[in-house]
Amino acid sequence: MSMLKAKLSSQVPDLRERVRNLGKNHGTKTISQVTVEQVLGGMRGVKSLICDTSEVGLDYGLVIRGIPILKLTEKLPEDVLWLMLTGELPNEKESKDLQSELNSRMDVPEHIWNILDAFPADTHPMNMLSSMVTALGYGSKFKHEYEKGLKKDLYWEYTLEDSLDLIAKMPVIASAIYRKRFGKGDIIKPKKDLDWGANYAYMLGVEENLDEWYRLMRMYMVIHCDHESGNVSAFTSHVVGSALSDVYYSLSAGLAGLAGPLHGLANQECLKFILEVLNHFGKVPGDEELRVYAKERLDKGLVIPGYGHAVLRVTDPRFTASLEWGKKVIPNDDRFMMVEKLFRIVPDLLIEQGKAKDPWPNVDAATGALLYHYGIKEIEYYTVIFSVSRALGICSQLVLSRAMGEPITRPKSVTTDWLEKEVSK
Ligand code: CMX
Numbered sequence: 001m002s003m004l005k006a007k008l009s010s011q012v013p014d015l016r017e018r019v020r021n022l023g024k025n026h027g028t029k030t031i032s033q034v035t036v037e038q039v040l041g042g043m044r045g046v047k048s049l050i051c052d053t054s055e056v057g058l059d060y061g062l063v064i065r066g067i068p069i070l071k072l073t074e075k076l077p078e079d080v081l082w083l084m085l086t087g088e089l090p091n092e093k094e095s096k097d098l099q100s101e102l103n104s105r106m107d108v109p110e111h112i113w114n115i116l117d118a119f120p121a122d123t124h125p126m127n128m129l130s131s132m133v134t135a136l137g138y139g140s141k142f143k144h145e146y147e148k149g150l151k152k153d154l155y156w157e158y159t160l161e162d163s164l165d166l167i168a169k170m171p172v173i174a175s176a177i178y179r180k181r182f183g184k185g186d187i188i189k190p191k192k193d194l195d196w197g198a199n200y201a202y203m204l205g206v207e208e209n210l211d212e213w214y215r216l217m218r219m220y221m222v223i224h225c226d227h228e229s230g231n232v233s234a235f236t237s238h239v240v241g242s243a244l245s246d247v248y249y250s251l252s253a254g255l256a257g258l259a260g261p262l263h264g265l266a267n268q269e270c271l272k273f274i275l276e277v278l279n280h281f282g283k284v285p286g287d288e289e290l291r292v293y294a295k296e297r298l299d300k301g302l303v304i305p306g307y308g309h310a311v312l313r314v315t316d317p318r319f320t321a322s323l324e325w326g327k328k329v330i331p332n333d334d335r336f337m338m339v340e341k342l343f344r345i346v347p348d349l350l351i352e353q354g355k356a357k358d359p360w361p362n363v364d365a366a367t368g369a370l371l372y373h374y375g376i377k378e379i380e381y382y383t384v385i386f387s388v389s390r391a392l393g394i395c396s397q398l399v400l401s402r403a404m405g406e407p408i409t410r411p412k413s414v415t416t417d418w419l420e421k422e423v424s425k
Helices: 003-026 036-040 077-086 092-103 110-118 125-139 141-148 152-181 196-204 210-223 232-242 247-258 266-281 287-299 317-329 334-353 364-373 379-404 416-423
Strands: 054-057 061-064
Touching: 003 077, 003 092, 003 152, 003 379, 036 416, 061 077, 061 317, 077 092, 077 196, 077 210, 077 379, 092 152, 092 196, 110 125, 110 152, 125 152, 125 247, 125 379, 141 152, 152 196, 152 247, 152 379, 196 210, 210 317, 210 364, 210 379, 232 247, 232 379, 247 379, 266 287, 266 334, 266 364, 266 379, 287 334, 317 334, 317 364, 334 364, 364 379
Parallel strands: none
Antiparallel strands: 054 061
């Protein structure tokens, strides 16, 4: 048995007991009330989900199992996976054990490569990724065991098995999508002696500044890995998983949400915006020129990608991590200089406009500039990189949800008529 599975086996009974006690002893207590505004406004702020992997505070951002994300940026992504699942960082032996678990599960079945070959050449990489993740479900161990008759207590174990299989394969299929879709040459096979994040970086085929590139990719994988469970992708995966669909279906459904421009596609849109500005001015514009340009965009009713957030009301610490990286490592890169300039200009413009509740940069505002610098210039690919990282959090949430024995998700909807009658009482 892997050390991770052994650790979880020792924790799950207690977790299940805590959840059972909450239901039994406090089931009728009220923790949140729902206003009409919340019903009309995307359920914003309604406390109705349980998620232990991470928490997002509106005035401090992402905290993973009690540790602020800025304290985790130098960790390996697989260590953060362990942290999300167990609540503790692994020791060296545990970390190595998880690494070799993942390395032993990287082989991708042949039918997946046939599917990759069959896509029209200009398919969006996110279409490719979500289809290939669903297709990997052919090998779902959970589905197989469930069909044979699986006790509810064991659901989490096979969900963990599927999750580790899927997480191990994500960098392999994602890098293959990159190489195939953008004509980069043959697919690069994983190196069994590299850690998970570095392996992904390696398989993309970047050839220069490899140490820096590997470090950046590990950091990227850590900062995008989770954002509690109410966001579009995690929530979607949770809902699908609650029907006992396997993690392949669940993750691919979540990725379909991540592919939306208001969610994960924003990182593509951010760099697209930066490149448009550079192209328009033929250089990095002056502050005033940029202010006028950005204001015109807002006046046309368009959003400034990378700014604003449904929960946060401060600069996203994940943006801070990327900004600090850029300042230290690539301060003179044109795209990065644009990131810094936008940070000086856009919040004031959004405050002046008075619509956005959060005028500050989110995770997507800076990462594109970093990826571009190291040669990943195909912006349509960026959300795939986000997806590889987010698989860590989404799969962890699915495992813990099964460990807690959560039931199928089924909130109540009301009609517009009902709402009108209710408020006029
Ligand atoms: N530029 C211009 N207008 C913005 C804005 C921005 N960056 N952010 C919010 N607004 C506008 C909204 O469009 C909305 O306008 P309407 O009232 O005309 O519809 C108004 O301000 C109020 O929105 P909000 O309550 O502050 O924001 P929401 O919670 O509804 O939406 C988000 C949050 C992220 C979708 C929104 O800020 C946005 O569209 N940002 C740009 C896209 C982006 O960066 N998304 C990535 C988010 C991170 C992630 O999930 O990956």
